[in-house]
Amino acid sequence: MPRSGLRRFFRHGTFPQLMVFEAVARLGSVTRAAEELHLAQPTVSTQLKKLAQSLDVALFEQQGRGLVLAPAGRELQQVCADLFGLFERAEARLAALRGPRPEVLRIAAAPAVRQSAARLVAAFCSRYPGVQASLHVEEHAQLVERMAKGQDDVYLLALAGDAPDNSPYRQWSLAHASGRELAPLAKQFVRDVLLDGLGVDANNPSTSPKGENNAIIERRP
Numbered sequence: 001m002p003r004s005g006l007r008r009f010f011r012h013g014t015f016p017q018l019m020v021f022e023a024v025a026r027l028g029s030v031t032r033a034a035e036e037l038h039l040a041q042p043t044v045s046t047q048l049k050k051l052a053q054s055l056d057v058a059l060f061e062q063q064g065r066g067l068v069l070a071p072a073g074r075e076l077q078q079v080c081a082d083l084f085g086l087f088e089r090a091e092a093r094l095a096a097l098r099g100p101r102p103e104v105l106r107i108a109a110a111p112a113v114r115q116s117a118a119r120l121v122a123a124f125c126s127r128y129p130g131v132q133a134s135l136h137v138e139e140h141a142q143l144v145e146r147m148a149k150g151q152d153d154v155y156l157l158a159l160a161g162d163a164p165d166n167s168p169y170r171q172w173s174l175a176h177a178s179g180r181e182l183a184p185l186a187k188q189f190v191r192d193v194l195l196d197g198l199g200v201d202a203n204n205p206s207t208s209p210k211g212e213n214n215a216i217i218e219r220r221p
Contacts (some may be wrong), residue, residue: 017051020044021059022080025069103185105133108147109156110140113172117156123198124189131185150177153186 023033024044034041052059057072069077105124109117114137121133136152143155155175174190176182182190192198 014051014054017047017054018076018080018083020047021051021073021076022084024048024060024067025073025077025080028066028068030067102130102132103183105131105154105183105185105189106136106152107133107154107156107189108136108138108143108152110143110158110172111137112158113156116172120156120189120193120198124192127192127198128188147175147177150180152177153183154189 020033020037020039023036024030027033027036030041030044030048033039034044037044048059055072055076057076058070059073059076060067061070105121107117107121117135117137121135125131125133136146138146140157143157146152147155153176157173157175159171159173174193176186176190189198
């Protein structure tokens, strides 16, 4: 086809109009298409009218209170399927060439050490602006299951024999899934906690930040 024959497809924002048409053709309803696309019904109707005028064909036929595809509409529906598939493949190819997605630090903690975990995550994000982190809180049994599946990077577990309720100190440990290498961001988190005492009150430092059991004792808030 001569390039001049493609000009009609570059008028009036044809691609958005094709998206509107595809939704109406697939759903069989202007109302439902408008809801899916988060557009007003008059906007959908206007886009369909402009598309039909640009292509110089009838796309729909009125049948009772509904719309059915005209012959040209059925052809255009197949064109849309091919075209959207092409764009999806293009997006998949280009995605690999874009910058790497930011790494997310995934922390899971027991309810008893929720506040400690939140303080550590906040301190780590403050130390490294731009870092993304999530905190998931579950009971110990669920944490063990998550660890077995490798769903998180680092786990904060309340140690058995924790300090009594009337003690100002709480003891917890860091752990991660065995047989799974820590991601760089998680390695940095563990290193900062164990070696630098990240998130521990300067007036009440960790008693054993370099301990082999990765145990941390900190003052309760």
